[in-house]
Amino acid sequence: MNKKQSVMAAGILAVLCCLFCSMCVGVLLARYFAASQKRILTEVTAGLVEAYPQEEKEIMLLVKKGLQPVAREAEKTADYLSAYGYRLSDFASGYLKRSIGTAFAGTAVVLLLLAGLYGHVQKKRQKRVGELTGYLEKINREGTASILPDAEDMLAPLQDEIYKTVTALRLAREAAVQERKNFADNLANIAHQLKTPVASLSIVAQLMETDGQGGERAVSLRKQTARLERLIEALLTLSRIDAGVLQLEKKEVDIFTLLELSAEGVDEIIRARKIRVDIPNHPDITFQGDMEWSMEAFSNLIKNCAEHTPEGGRIIMDYTCNPLYTQIIIQDTGAGFAPEELPHVFERFYRGKDAGENGIGIGLSLAKSLIEMQNGFLTAQNLPEGGACFTVRFYHH
Secondary structure, three states, X not given: OOHHHHHHHHHHHHXXXXXXXXXXXXXXXXXXXXXXXXXXXXXXXXXXXXXXXXXXXXXXXXXXXXXXXOHHHHXXXXXXXHHHOOXXXXXXXXXXXXXXHHHHHHHHHHHHHHHHHHHHHHHHHHHHHHHHHHHHHHHHHHOOOOOOOOOOOOOHHHHXXXXXXXXXXXXXXXXXXXXXXXXXXXXXXXXXXXXXHHHHHHHHHHHHHHHOOOOHHHHHHHHHHHHHHHHHHHHHHHHHHHHOOXXXXXXXXXXXXXXXXXXXXXHHHHHHOOOEEEOOOOOOOEEEEOHHHHHHHHHHHHHHHHHOOOOOOEEEEEEEEOXXXXXXXXXXXXXXXXXXXXXXXXXXXXXXXXXXXXXXXXXHHXXXXXXXXXXXXXXXXXXXXXXXXXXXXXXXX
């Protein structure tokens, strides 16, 4: 049954309900009027017979004939009681009250029937809307859902369009995921192909330094090959993140251990600049995440702080936990971010004017992506007293 047929069926049912109620009201009024006329006629007849017992037969004959006046006296008898002061309103008052009450009762019954019909239709419609809404919610939550049974109602065209849209979106999503996976695989293949010659160049540079050949050029070559190796690894990781194929574990990560290991990853820079690193030990503060990839993210944050902290400066870390999230703060005693650079610090390949010569502009972007993949949030700001500050929040839900 399509929408037009459903509307017509509902209209016909409403009309039939009104006709049925009208017939019931008419029958009730007819019975009431008949009973009233019978009562009046009985009282008049009994009074006449009691007053004129000898005329009983003629009186009953007149009653039987319906008290119809003869034709020549019709005009005289048409309004006979008016001569004695009786009016139509004197006889209608009782009937009028009963008629109004019956009419109100009939109207109330019709309205109740229509309200019940409307409520039934609305209930069925809400149930169907709930089924379609639940289907879409399950699709969004789980990615798939069982097909609803076919229904011939007003929402059947909407259900068909939802199925078509969901199917098209699923196919488009699968195609996009496959395309991104292919891109990641191709980039990984390119990265692996580049690793061999880069590794060879690095070995040659190290041998030249060891043999005392090449001088500063050999040192520069080794630094550039190391920078190229880091770039390849970073691009490979970013491509896996973009393709959605980077799998992260979800385990308890102790924050103190995480920060200690992350700082050790940039120990060379910290020692060269004689930077003091303060990491307080707050036991039993953890979050759900991946230790290895979290170390990658926090090493990049600490490295950025170390590169912009003057010799003898400090890097201060602290962390707290509340019912909503676990917060980690990393700050330094450097000059901080330039105001015009602050909105761009997490953009890929963005390098500020004071960036280190070995920087490639990916570290902070990679850190942000890895943190967000673990239900986290990363922000950067300048402290009022000077220095840069990174704030990381891992939400519990």
